[in-house]
Amino acid sequence: MDLLAFAKGPALQVAAYIFVAGSIWRIVGIVLLKEKVDHSEPRKSGGLMAALKVIYTRSFTASPFKRATLYPKMLAYVQHLGLFAVIFLFVPHIMFFEGFLGFSWPGLPNNIIYLLGVAAVAASIALLVRRLTSPVLKLISNFDDYFSWFVTVLPLVTGLMIPVRMGFRYEDILAVHILSVVLLMLWFPFGKLGHAFLVFVTRGTTGMVFERRGAKT
Amino acid sequence: MKKRPTVGEILQAKGVSRRGFLKYCATTASILALPPSMIPRIAEAIENTRRPSVIWLSFQECTGCTESLTRSASPTVEGLIFDAISLDYHHTLQAAAGDQAEAARHAAMEENEGGYLVLVDGSIPLGNPGFSTIAGMSNVEMLKETVAGAAAVVAIGSCAAFGGIPGADPNPTGAVSVMDLVTDKPVINVPGCPPIPMVMTAVLTHFLTFGTIPDLDKHGRPMTFFGTTIHDRCYRRPFYEQGKFAETFDDEGAKAGWCLYKLGCKGPTTYNACATTKWNSGTSFPIEAGHPCLGCSEPNFWDGGGFYEPLSTGRFDSGTKLAGAAAAGVALGVAAAAAGRSKQAKFTKEG
Ligand code: SF4
């Protein structure tokens, strides 16, 4: 079996099992936890609307911090939206998803995806530099932060190398790209990357709790 | 040893014009990526070389490779050159049969000891020698015996080069490729199902001209023909980059000649000269005719997933195992939550 067959077959297969089992474990484990008890009379009911409101408002920075966080916030948006487009709107990726989902959706031209990919890599590097140079961020960063960064950027870089090639053979660099995705899938549920599933759950929960307590959201 | 005619004499006798011959030499130089200054050298070498002795062995094959070379609509110079160099022993093309044919093979081997070329099409079954025999001899025996005194071996077609259809899963005959068996002689792989005729003769011409084997890639294929992918040379490539794909074989995209990636094109991982050298005397190639590349010049292309399955499709087995993984996740999650809840309860009590 050559490297590409290994990557597309057994490697991806095992990664998929672990990714699915791990992600569901994390999500179910959190969702089934007991709700916080109210120590005082709830001000409001704290329903779905409260959750949705905070999911929306927390997408923007509160005004006192706007200026201070403008730079990292912009970088984070470029990184996240770039990643989203590269993963879900690149036609070969859509074909990959269609392979097991059974349906597809329209994608973007490859040229645009390449641009967004480069932007996402550049933003990721700038964010890493910031993490390494800001004393506060440095202090609160651990292995999880750096490794999560690494396994996210690796598939981006190897993916961008496929059209450029740089002396590598297409099937070899494609195999390395898939294996880098395998690494990402293996780490995803267990590290901080899990926020991709949980970010809106946690924001919504915060919104509901805050509303019950009568806090301004 | 009787004096063999030169290839030039044979071509002349077959009525190939000087102009046609030089045109062939120029094309060969260009596809071998040689400078135009090499054209006279090629012409001289071909014209003056005594007909080299070539023994062609056919094992588990469909004769498609021979057909590819000999059934062009009008006889081409490459076809004639091939004729001129290849007739010592070839099951399909030789007039002799039975003992006579075997005697011809032995005679050619003895007379040209150390200097003849062996061309092989078809894979060799190791499972049971009875799966394929010639003159009572198993394929592996005949290959070993014939190759012993050869200068080099050329594996023609994907079966000889990599095992091909006979070697595809579950490989009932235990088929192997030439390079699996021949390790002490240079082996040149010219894969394809079938290979492009021009590529076959250009490899032979290279051998005639320089007396050496060309640069080979990691699969033993000449770099000049198998150095770039179909995708890198495909005229539909701009559509690929623009994201314009044919979705079915008869939609507007297919009619407009858009990229065939979604219809299963294996061009990106296939190294061959189809997109540049083309087929049928340079007329077109499969992608130009509207069909995705199957990847026929790659090892194990039969087992590389469905022909119409996009290249980026993962090769998962059943979804049931994935469902099993999901169920395991739920179980783990419930257990984790139960543990969490009891901790929560303890915490609230203590608090
Ligand atoms: S038709 Fe095939 S080889 Fe040509 S650009 Fe599309 S994917 Fe590549």
Ligand code: SF4
């Ligand atoms: S286009 Fe692809 S499948 Fe077709 S002959 Fe060429 S290499 Fe083989």
